[in-house]
Amino acid sequence: MQNLKYNILLVLSILLLNACENTEQYGFDSKVIVEAYLMPDKPASISISKLIPFNSELYSDTTNISELTIEFSDGTNIYSLTNYGDSLFADSSLIIADDNFYSISFKYGDDDVFATTSIPEKPQNCGQSVSSITMPEFGGPGMGSLPEPVEISWEMQDGYYYLIVVENTSSNPTVINEMDWTDEDRPKPVFRNEPIQDNSYKIETRQLAYYGTYRIIIYSLFPDYAVLYQNSGTNSQNLTGIESNVENGLGIFTGVNSDTLFLSVN
């Protein structure tokens, strides 16, 4: 009988422990997303957006973005940017110069959001191994060989990352070898590498799947931008946030500079 009592007590205490357990939940602080690439000779333009909440019941952000006052500084003067629609703030008269420091600041809810950047130097001494290549005829007897990779080079500067974006300038380019690709795996007319710290990049001619003229843009970038290429994970075991250079906010506020080359694929 005594044992039975103990057993009952044990079961009861387990049930009680179970019942007392906290449901672990939490609310979120609102955060704003800033998106701005400041390019020399282009007008200042910034996109402001809201966080997509994981659980909208636990998250409320009633801020009206179009009513925000965005202060933009070029190091000397402070300007108030104009809202153009939902999330875009710009000033077409404010042209970015490559030797200034720029910053933005605004109030978002209770947060003072602030970010600063300068403009990196334009990539110097950009060159390419060839300016034109001829693709072999595919599909017929005696298939030819692919041309050698096209090497793009520049003078590397310490602390900079370089990004190469290759895009076909035609709005409806012709595919080189239709037979080789299905609709799903056909390369896009635009492709890029990940930011690198190097002074050259080889474009595999295999990646050039269309005829026409390609624009090759060599961007010089700060590490703040390169962080965007870091994988932030997609599941509950590898989820990680990425670093932002926006204080009390998320996203990117950075200067970029570039040079452009052209490649003809016949």
Add this chain to the structure above:
Amino acid sequence: MNKLIFLCLLSFLPISKIAGQSISGIILEKEYSGTLDEILLNIGEDHNLNFIFDKEKIIKYKTSFYALYDDKLKLGDIFKVLSNSWDLIVSIDKDGQIYIAESKQAIKELKGEVKSKRLDVKPDKSDFTITGIIKDITNGERIPFATVYIENTQIGTMSNEDGQFTLLHVPSDTSTMIISYIGYKTKVIYLNPEIQISKMEINLSISAVELDEVIVIGQKENLLAKPFGTISTIKMSPKNLSILPNMGNKDVLRSLQLMPGISAANENSSGLYIRGGTPDQNLILYDGFTVYHVDHLYGFFSAFNSNAIKDVQLFKGGFEAKYGGRLSSVTEIISKDGNAQKFSAGGDISLLSMGAFAEIPINKNLSSMLAFRRSYRGPIYDKIFDQMQSESETINTGMPNRFATEAESYFYDLNAKLTYKPNDKDIYSFSFFNGTDNLDKSPKFDMPDFMQGTGRGFDLDISDLTRYGNIGSSIKWSRNWNSRLYSNTLFSFSNYYSERNRTTERVITEEDGTELSINEGVIEDNNLIDFSLKTNAEYKLTQNQNLEMGYFMTYYDIDYLYTQNDTNSIVDRNDNSILAGVYLQDKIQLFQNKMAITPGIRASYFSNTDKPYFEPRLAAYFKLSKKLTFNAATGMYYQFANRVVREDILSGSNDFWILSDGVSIPVSSAIHYTAGLNFDLPNYLFSIEAYYKDIKDITEYSMRYESSFRTIEYEENFYSGSGYAKGIEILAQKKFGKLNGWISYTLGEARSIYDHYGDSYFPSYQDVRHEFKTVALYKLGNFDLSATWIYATGRPYTAPEGAYKVTLLDGTEESYYTVGIKNGLRLPDYNRLDLAVSYKLDMFNNKDNGNISFSIFNVYNRKNIWYKEFQIVEDEILETDVNYLGITPNLSLTVKF
């Protein structure tokens, strides 16, 4: 008398059942073959008869008995053969006991020995010492950690890892000695003045038939047990593992997960989460060397082939000074020496793997064992592999998919051992183990020859290859110097390797023959080498005091390389260090063995930090009554080599081992406190234990707070924290009988604190509040039925707080998450039912020919969640559950001969 008396104490069925009929007239319904001792043993088992003989005298006779034509084979026919062909004498006493010997004198001796106690022979000696060795009767395999004690006294001991034992202060030579070991029949030896008391050889037999509850002694086999008088210890004999449900292979580590305090709710880790500790905090010793990696196929199976294993001991906490270098627990695995008497071999096949094993006696003193297992792309392998494959990101090959073909993937393991026993005192053994996984997800291309006739070539090699495993070896010398001193010295080597290659290599051959190679992607390479030398010695100072001491020395060499795109090496580290030290412990028994205390100290020097480390340990045992014992233990534990898990499960095994440097990766430490009560009845065991672990300076690897995208300093990614784990474990076990099994419950909590996650404790990944497990085993003739049910609170996980998109410079949109409170949410509770039926094969009149078993894993197809996948679709975060395995049937066959 220099011989062994073999008692076939198979049955204590009422003798009246036999007395009414002539023993000689008993009809034997099947054939019996083998050596005479085996034949008599089998007949005894089949017909509940007691044969008493001196095994050494009759083992030389080998034959087969079977009925000719329609005649029925009677026991009397066999007696005639014994008498006519071999001049053996058969004598049946009034109690129905059958004595077989070569002479009348020998029969008398046999009767005298058996009845010494009953005949009230006057004792000749008192307070003397018995030494001996305990072996498996079927193959001569030495049985480690078996219990030997004198009935109705507190005098007892345990055999050492070589099966040897010394029992001091035996009160009289008419006492009753009892020898037991899980998985074997308990043996009772009635001592008498003429019995040999030094180098006694005791053979235990595996229980082949389950007997009725009226049995008083003998026949007690068990699957998993808590040894008497120990704390936080679990013993397992892999012999009966096949009766438990399994997913693909009978698995020693998976079976241990059914005991309290060891988490069973993670199907993707055969490494053990013990009492809130992580698998790398559990020291795994295989024949004395450390095994650093135990997973096969993403962790769904362990790398230990149960066909090669003799004994497994698990110390869940508060372990002795003999063991060190880990914060949480110790699993000691001892492999088989190999059958010293005769050649035996076998093979098994399941829906996952196939394997073969052999035990080869080379000569009288030299035995060997070999076991090999390899997976094949059967239904279970493919089910797991495909699940992992479909979840993983695919490499953009830039190649048309129509050229892709399927890649090969497999695991294998190999165990080998050679044991040399030149004399009674020395044993030399060489052991080897290798378990490797080759997970190849590389798309293979059948490239059309674009460049035919041009003299130039283009080759594309895309790799998505993960290869990991452990290779280890040890050479051991054990010596029984005298009845008081035993020592063993071990030199070992262990190598853990993990290679991860996700690269695209393009080789262009120019017309002049020069080759240009371009490599893109990530290569990760971790290589750990451990050379160790250690000696353990045991000295029985008095019957009440057992000293254990030893030294250990390990040289570590760990390389870790992480490179991107050929040249961009993110981490390139090469560490080596020496860990050396000594330990001493003294087991002192007090108050007529009603109490025992074991103080111990382990002192180490670690060259990487150039510091000494002292680990005091204390264990105590109090016998409150004959059945009720109280145990407690405490101790300090340090860990110098750590396994860091990169948070990317989809890439398979990309964890790596690193050494503490005392700066960015501190030497971690833990203090254990554990106490428990055991109520041990003949057929039941009730146990409750509580534990608390205070853990300091544990290290986590994270890229999360990276300050900028640049060449990363290795040290920057490590974060140190601390934590605690506490809990209560309850076990109720029915040890014997047709229906046996256990119920276990663990209430636990494991929390951590790291500065970079905030200033409050959060649940550790392995934190499980409630875990309830039940195991039921039922024996029905040659069939064994079993069921296990597991229920566990869901694991904590980290959910995103929100998500956002950024448009990159090339116009593409990338999605990012903001991460919420670390492990702030919990997955739904885990539960699962597994069932199995196993049929013991009984061919050639041999009782142990293997088995055929059918099991169903996750019978009611519960969708247990492994982790959550997040996706941003139209400004909403979609959450998808990625589940563990659903219902998975398995059929396996083991054949031995």
